[in-house]
Amino acid sequence: MLQELQIENFALIESLQLDLEPGLTVLTGETGAGKSIIVDAVGLLVGARASAEYIRAGSERAVVRGLFQAANIPGLEEILDGFGVPVEADGSLLLSREISRSGRHSCRVNGRSLTLSMYQTIGQMLVDIHGQHAYQSILRPASQMDLLDGVAGLMELRAQVKELYIAWQNLQNDLVELGGDAAARERQRDLLAYQLQEIAAANLSPGEDAELLQEREILNNATRLAEGAAAIYAALFEEEGRAAYDRISQAAAELEAMTAIDDGLKPWQDLLEAAAAQVEEVARGIRRYGEKLDYDPQRLKQIEERLELIKNLKRKYGADIPAILRYQAEAAAALEGLEQRVARAAALEKEIVAAEARYREAALRLRRQRLEAAQKLAAEITSVLHDLAMPAARVTIDCTEASRPGPAGMDTITFLFQPNPGEGSRPLAQIASGGEMARVMLACKSILAGVDAVPTLIFDEIDAGVGGAAARSVARTLAAIGQRHQVLCITHSAQLAGVAGQHYRVAKVVQGGRTFTRVEKLLGEARVEELARLLSGEASPIAREHAVALLEQAGAKK
Numbered sequence: 001m002l003q004e005l006q007i008e009n010f011a012l013i014e015s016l017q018l019d020l021e022p023g024l025t026v027l028t029g030e031t032g033a034g035k036s037i038i039v040d041a042v043g044l045l046v047g048a049r050a051s052a053e054y055i056r057a058g059s060e061r062a063v064v065r066g067l068f069q070a071a072n073i074p075g076l077e078e079i080l081d082g083f084g085v086p087v088e089a090d091g092s093l094l095l096s097r098e099i100s101r102s103g104r105h106s107c108r109v110n111g112r113s114l115t116l117s118m119y120q121t122i123g124q125m126l127v128d129i130h131g132q133h134a135y136q137s138i139l140r141p142a143s144q145m146d147l148l149d150g151v152a153g154l155m156e157l158r159a160q161v162k163e164l165y166i167a168w169q170n171l172q173n174d175l176v177e178l179g180g181d182a183a184a185r186e187r188q189r190d191l192l193a194y195q196l197q198e199i200a201a202a203n204l205s206p207g208e209d210a211e212l213l214q215e216r217e218i219l220n221n222a223t224r225l226a227e228g229a230a231a232i233y234a235a236l237f238e239e240e241g242r243a244a245y246d247r248i249s250q251a252a253a254e255l256e257a258m259t260a261i262d263d264g265l266k267p268w269q270d271l272l273e274a275a276a277a278q279v280e281e282v283a284r285g286i287r288r289y290g291e292k293l294d295y296d297p298q299r300l301k302q303i304e305e306r307l308e309l310i311k312n313l314k315r316k317y318g319a320d321i322p323a324i325l326r327y328q329a330e331a332a333a334a335l336e337g338l339e340q341r342v343a344r345a346a347a348l349e350k351e352i353v354a355a356e357a358r359y360r361e362a363a364l365r366l367r368r369q370r371l372e373a374a375q376k377l378a379a380e381i382t383s384v385l386h387d388l389a390m391p392a393a394r395v396t397i398d399c400t401e402a403s404r405p406g407p408a409g410m411d412t413i414t415f416l417f418q419p420n421p422g423e424g425s426r427p428l429a430q431i432a433s434g435g436e437m438a439r440v441m442l443a444c445k446s447i448l449a450g451v452d453a454v455p456t457l458i459f460d461e462i463d464a465g466v467g468g469a470a471a472r473s474v475a476r477t478l479a480a481i482g483q484r485h486q487v488l489c490i491t492h493s494a495q496l497a498g499v500a501g502q503h504y505r506v507a508k509v510v511q512g513g514r515t516f517t518r519v520e521k522l523l524g525e526a527r528v529e530e531l532a533r534l535l536s537g538e539a540s541p542i543a544r545e546h547a548v549a550l551l552e553q554a555g556a557k558k
Contacts, residue, residue, distance in 0.1 A: 001455045001486035002042075002127065003092075004067040009059035010044075011037045012508065012517040024482030026489045026497045027519070028530055029506035034517030035490045038506070039129060039460050042066070042488075046123030047107075047116065050099040061100040068093040068126055074453050076125050083118050085109045095123065128454045130441040130462060138415070138444050139429045145413040147444065148397060150451030152373030154366060161362045162407040168355040175348045178341045182349075185342050192335040195317070199328045202313055204321050209310050216303045222295040229290030237283035245283065248276045363409045367399070370411055374399045377447065384443035384477065389470030394418040395440065396425055415444075439474075446477045449484045456486045463493045471495045494534035498550035503527050527551070 007016040012034045027035050044050060045064045055062045070076055071091025080087050088110065096108040097119075107119035114122075138144060149158050179185070218225065236244045252272045259265045314320065317327040374397035385393040398414040416425035419436055431437045442462050445452065463474045475496040481487055482501070489496060497503055503522040508515060522530050531547035532539040 001069050002066055002488075003069055004065075005038075005042065005045075006063075006065040007038070007041045008063040009056040010041050010054055010062040010064060011056060012515055013037060013041070014056060014516055016517070016519055018504070018519060020486070020488070021502055022482075022486050023501040024479050024487045024489065024499065025502040025504070026491050026500040027504045027506050028491060028497055028534060030508070031492075033506045033508045035506045036460060037517060038519070039458055039490060042127060042458060043129055044097050044099070045095055046127045046129075047120030050097070050105045052099065052101050052103070054099060055101055060102075061098055063096065063098045065094065065096045068095065068456075070126060070455075073125055073455065076122070079121060079125070080109070083109075083112070083114060083122075085112050085114070085122075093122075093126070095119075095126075125454060127456045127458060128452075129458045130445070130460070138441060141413060142408075144397075144415050144428075145408055145411070147448045147452065148370060148373060148377060148399075148413055151377055151448060152369060154369055154373070157362070157366050157369070158408060161359065161366050161409050164355070164359040164362050165405065165407045168352065168359045171348055171352045171355050175345060175352065178345050178348070182342075182345060185338060185345060189335065189338050189342060192331050192338065196328060196331050196335060199313065199317065199324060199331075202309060204310070204313070204324060206321050206325070209307065209321060212303050212307050212310075216300065216307070218293075219296060219300045219303070222293050226290050226293040229286045229293070233283050233287045233290065236279050236286070245276060245279045248272060248279060252276055359405065360410070363405060366409045367401075367411050370399050370409075370413070374413075380447050381440075381443045384446050385439065387470075387473040388439045388443060388477065389473070390419070390436070390439060392420050393436075393440075394425070395443070442474065442477055442481075445481055449481045452485070454485075456488070457481065458488045460490045461492065462489065463491055463496055475499045492534060494531045494547065494550060497531055497534060498547070499554040503530065505530050 001022055002020050005016075005018040005020065007013045009015075016038075018038075027038060029035050040048075040054070041064045044054065045066045069091055070093040077087060080093075094108075094110055096106075098106045107114050107116055109119065109122055138147065149155050234243070252269065255265060255269045255272055259269045310321065313324050318324040378395050378397045381395045382393065385395065394417075396416045396418070398412075398416055400412050400414070402410050402412045415428045417428055417431055417436070417440055418425040419431075428437070428440060431440065439462065442459065445457060459478065462478075463471055471493050472495050475493065475498070478487055478489060478496060479499045489500070491497055505520050505522050505526075507518050507520070509518055510516075520526075528544055528547045528551070529539040531550060532543035535546050536543040
């Protein structure tokens, strides 16, 4: 609940502090005194859009602070923890909203600065504002579903449906992450298998292409090489008397004779003899080389075909044989992974079918129970509307199958309102009359007070246009809601003000040429006078007697 409200430089309010209590609190005052300004300030406090128009003339900024007791609000502690907001041991929560003319606004919860959307998430769990203003939570389809499920005791079943939905969606996401559909994976598997078979069949060896090119060059020039080898052999060894070997041998013999005379020539003799041996070795080696040369067209054809095969593989898989072999290893690993994904996909598809079946079974059970609960709840709300001076009004709850399943089931919940017979039913969000809207809200809240987790409800002139017995019914309804929630009402109704636990009067005063809004807590005679004014416009003796009677009746009922 809202324990303390502080407002600074907001519209006509220069400075205001309200200490609020549980139960029903009313704010009364002349039209234009600034009662709705307080509602606007609370709206800003819990996340309404900021506007520099709210800032009091002559001020640069406006500030609204609210101290809440927020213990035991379902889900709030988890949200605060997720936003990094420190949680006080006593459950207190301080919200602070500042707006400035420069456009630099701030939202803080327990001193931590938050984005507006984060701030709004928290604010909407603390205060619900009804009447002709924003924050009419029951207009949101999600809230309508929450309220129906809460009254019907379906929240636990809905949680199970959500859990099953998440499990189903997680499996589908896992399947998507595997990449492509089953046909795409099969095509990829066939492609990789073909590529691996093609490379494996080639049985490549690193450097093989260079060796084949060399062999092809030799075969293409076999005749030329054979002729050259024969010529070399003849020049070195075969031409008697003219062969290089013979001439070197003759020179060596002569040098040997000279060495016998001058042994200083011995090194040269040794070199020349070694040269003769090398020439002989070269000659014999060249002859063997020439003898092995043989032009083989069949072998040349095989080489050409092999080189063409390697060329095609290079074009597909890599610039050289090592690159092709690296691709082969990568493709093998990819195929292994794909095989695993194919197997996993097959298993996932079976799991998805089973998970969807489990979800739909639970969602259908939830739908059947919602259909039963919707009729009962609609009848109860309609009955309350009849007590609120709307004898011909009718509320129905449309529970239709959603276009697609979701975490809350397979239903779309819409609260429909028919103000008068023959006018047709329309969604609550399309109700044109603010008075009708307010009383529908009050009827819903009176039925749903037991399950609505929002602790503070604000009603802005919800009793507008209602008098007599209907006004007393509105007062009784709000007082009953005040037994379970903190309720703040702006009203012009003496019947409603008379049953409130707290009564504040809002007045507009002019001092020093400036207009101010003042708020005073009424007790004793001051409250009697205000009730008398509400009854007759002035505190006449008869009006005062009536006011005292209202308070006595309210006290007796309490």
